[in-house]
Amino acid sequence: MKDLIARLPKAELHLHIEGSFEPGLLFEIARRNRVALPYDTIEELRNAYKFLNLQEFLDIYYQGMKALLEEEDYFDLTRAYLDRCAADNVTHVEIFFDPQGHTGRGVPFEVVVKGILAGLEDGERRHGITWRLIMSFLRHLSEEDGFATLKEAEPWLDRFTGVGLDSSESGNPPMKFARLFARCRAMGLLLCCHAGEEGPPDYVREALEIGIDRIDHGNRALEDPELVREIVRRGLTLTVCPLSNTALGVIERMAESPVGRMLEAGLSVTVNSDDPAYFGGYMNANFEAVAAGLGLSEGDIVQLARNSFTGSFLPEAEKARRCAAVEAARMG
Numbered sequence: 001m002k003d004l005i006a007r008l009p010k011a012e013l014h015l016h017i018e019g020s021f022e023p024g025l026l027f028e029i030a031r032r033n034r035v036a037l038p039y040d041t042i043e044e045l046r047n048a049y050k051f052l053n054l055q056e057f058l059d060i061y062y063q064g065m066k067a068l069l070e071e072e073d074y075f076d077l078t079r080a081y082l083d084r085c086a087a088d089n090v091t092h093v094e095i096f097f098d099p100q101g102h103t104g105r106g107v108p109f110e111v112v113v114k115g116i117l118a119g120l121e122d123g124e125r126r127h128g129i130t131w132r133l134i135m136s137f138l139r140h141l142s143e144e145d146g147f148a149t150l151k152e153a154e155p156w157l158d159r160f161t162g163v164g165l166d167s168s169e170s171g172n173p174p175m176k177f178a179r180l181f182a183r184c185r186a187m188g189l190l191l192c193c194h195a196g197e198e199g200p201p202d203y204v205r206e207a208l209e210i211g212i213d214r215i216d217h218g219n220r221a222l223e224d225p226e227l228v229r230e231i232v233r234r235g236l237t238l239t240v241c242p243l244s245n246t247a248l249g250v251i252e253r254m255a256e257s258p259v260g261r262m263l264e265a266g267l268s269v270t271v272n273s274d275d276p277a278y279f280g281g282y283m284n285a286n287f288e289a290v291a292a293g294l295g296l297s298e299g300d301i302v303q304l305a306r307n308s309f310t311g312s313f314l315p316e317a318e319k320a321r322r323c324a325a326v327e328a329a330r331m332g
């Protein structure tokens with residue numbers, strides 16, 4: 001199984017670039033930027049990565065981001081992530097970044113975007129990894145703040161495939177951002193939304209009403225059979241994150257991962273790493289953990305790899321080519 005997982009080409013569709021900030025690189029960048037950290041050693045920082053829920057993680061995630069100040073920092077962060085992708089045979093990535101987590105600290109929008117784009121282009125050159133960049137809004141902030149960020153993003157919009165919605169889900173339903181998402185749609189951006197990670201099935205329903213193109217997590221949609229049928233009917237892909245779910249207490253053990261029930265329900269489910277530096281594993285580790293926890297078959301693993309490409313924002317002809325590559329790799 002481990003061999004098959006490593007051998008298959010895969011796309012990662014749910015990854016926060018700031019969540020790939022490994023403690024070693026975090027210390028190195030904090031030192032060169034003279035940013036003080038509340039931890040003396042890498043080990044101490046790692047020991048702080050114990051979370052009871054999403055908010056406890058987010059507090060540490062936003063703290064970690066504070067080390068990032070210069071274009072070079074964003075470049076190094078992105079480069080390191082793509083090196084890990086290459087090692088896991090991830091051949092296409094669609095990554096989120098949280099501009100408000102940086103501009104809110106005084107880092108100019110263009111510093112963030114230039115660094116990430118340079119890192120993505122570098123990774124494409126060195127590893128042949130194709131990519132899409134998705135600008136994510138922080139849902140604990142106001143819709144007005146989101147509109148201001150969209151304004152700042154205007155010169156860069158042709159470099160972004162879509163927008164997302166992340167951060168503290170409870171109390172911040174998708175409808176809070178209905179006008180912002182309508183504007184983004186009118187501007188030709190695709191729409192993603194974290195929903196049903198901690199929030200109720202109604203939040204997933206709202207995300208559908210807003211007209212989203214992909215659901216991030218979507219775990220709790222399974223509590224509502226009618227909603228599941230609607231997601232199948234629309235052919236929407238869900239980006240599930242197994243190690244994230246256990247690390248944040250969204251599920252108690254891997255045997256409860258929604259991946260199995262989603263496959264059975266005929267949903268287009270994918271496996272992703274979310275914030276791998278914080279949750280203990282990149283793509284292959286997520287595939288291995290969920291395969292072991294649920295007792296998935298080789299056929300299931302191949303289906304998940306295929307879904308990662310069919311659920312991507314690549315053009316249809318390219319999706320077909322990538323699926324053919326999955327089939328070829330399956331044979332070994």
Ligand code: ADE
Pocket residue numbers: 016019054061166167168169194197244274275
């Ligand atoms: N930001 C980074 N990771 C996230 C997650 N799993 N849920 C919501 N917001 C996030």
Ligand code: ZN
Pocket residue numbers: 014015016166194216274
């Ligand atoms: Zn996420």
